[in-house]
Amino acid sequence: MFDDQLNPEQRLAATHGEGPLLIVAGAGTGKTTTLAARVTTLLERGVRPERVLLLTFSRRAAREMLDRAERAGHREAGRIWGGTFHAVANRLLRVHAQALGLSPGFTVLDQADGADVMNLLRDELGYAARTKRFPRKETLAQIHSRVVNAGEKLDTVVERHYPWCTDEVEGIREIFRGYTARKREQHTLDYDDLLLFWKALASAPATGPHVAAMFDHILVDEYQDTNAVQADILEAMRPEGTPRNLTVVGDDAQAIYGFRAATVHNILAFPERFPGTTIVKLERNYRSTAPILDLSNAVIAASAQRHEKSLWTERTGGVTPTLQACLDEAGQADAICRSVLGARERGTPLKHQAVLFRAAHHSDVLEVELLRRNIPFVKFGGLKFLEAAHVKDALAMLRVLENPHDEVAWFRVLQLPEGMGPASARAVMERIGVRRDDDLSPVVNLLDHPIEVPKGSGEGVQALRSALAGCLDEEVTTPAAQLERVRTYLEPVIARKYASAVARIADLDQLALVARGYERRGRFLAELTLDPPAASTDLAGPPSLDEDYLILSTIHSAKGLEWDAVSVIHATDGCIPSDMATGDEDELEEERRLLYVALTRARDELLLTYPQRYYKRQKPRDDVHMYAVVSRFLDTADVRAHLDERAPAIDVREDDVAAATGTASVDGYLADLFG
DNA sequence: CACGCTTATATTTTT
């Protein structure tokens, strides 16, 4: 089917028969096409779709590949098991929960929830009240995740990655022990548990062979960003002595998830771990023009220890990438706007252009400028929506109904009524038996029995009760209907507790919109946690076809994507590499690969910008500023040879003043009126 | 014990 569209290496990979296969696929070498073609080939050979497992980094990626297979004439491709390791673990564990001693109705904690559980423990164990500073809950969650995913001892991890916490390691240990116990009591699993229990399921003599036999073929995308536990899972799913039909695709030059304990070792050592591996290298780049590829190659050339490969392209010609120095962030925003609008004039729609940056907040100034100029955009990365307090409030209401032993959810819910604080919430939790292991009784206890609450909070607690009771109504079964009920309850609560209530309540409506796609509450909650909306548009539904918008994205979220024109902003030392990541050589190398990933997203045009001066924005009108220098990864002769360097524009601010007071602002005002 | 106020503090990347 795909044969005429594939080059010889791609065809080799797509049509490979049995046994382990490693595809080393450089940036832009048609990795997705090849993997989709391989899926298609398998189906054509009669492999049943429900016996194929396709593990990707995001659900978006899985969907894209399965769509391609469907378009190639395989409508049954939708029956393939596709998704992230975590999402697949969730599905498998629901089925096999009992064999592992888990409750099949377990709920999933995201990292923030896990941090909240640790915070409860930190309070209870008395670490919060001490005078000496103790790691914050977010730090605790990070340390925990690193320990689990890397499979390293707590002491080693703290010593190597969190040296400032070494004095507190005993306290951390105590909290971690309590954390594990608490998760079991509550019937909750965190992200790390999902992987660990999958590994346990696949390794246990009783269940392992059964689970491994579910699939004839396993395919894994972005293998360079998997961690030790994930590699163990794959080995357990393809045990020796069985046909080890396992395809992994990756590029060690694009490994950017070391902070999540991903290890390049997985891809480098794959052939040893799976003897008899066939290796296919994809080196022909179809994406970028030669000047862009030359620059990318020059940046990554300085990187040690990687699979030998050299990308080449037939797309000769094209424009040399530009390195634009700007006076300050405002100048940078201006340069980006001009560049974006210029490209659009030349025929590149906004949708085919992207602005990339290291950290989510790096686009703040640019976003304001884009709004001012009426340039529509969508931002990916930065997990804002689910982290907003009011969204958590609404979800916590559903969570206590789904899993009445979920302590963190109760703790949040019980502090919603006026007059209820942490201490009263704890008392009520004790009273209704959140930590007693009997089904549903905590909810029933709250609804049916009189509970002592502080003076003045009686009315609020009663409102909460009727909201929860309303959700148990036989008519109100879908998550959307329950959210509707929750919204009615939360409206006055949000108005009392938070500023900008209107916007926050609008968020709840968006949440309800997502919920409409789900019949069952448990599934809604789990999928929301495992595959959170990546951008605001994910919530608003697909934008209409004629709608055009610029893409803003963190480099991490841009993985695997491509655009005609790409701008990378804040290309300074301090941003790329991040100041936080210059500690050791490995971290620094990861930052270099991050820049490489950003550069290789571009097809035709590439613009790098950096502000020479930026203001430390501690206070709004602070005049304290610092001078920045260009990223060290760009500051070598080898790299500069591939860049067209531009000095800052003389002064953009006169222009800005004219724009703000002249036709632009009037026209913008009118455009706003016309909607 | 809750709540409102002030002040410190840290702010990478994401399943």
Added chain:
DNA sequence: TATAAGCGTG
């Protein structure tokens, strides 16, 4: 830019 911790009041 928040959000978390610290402190005084009711």
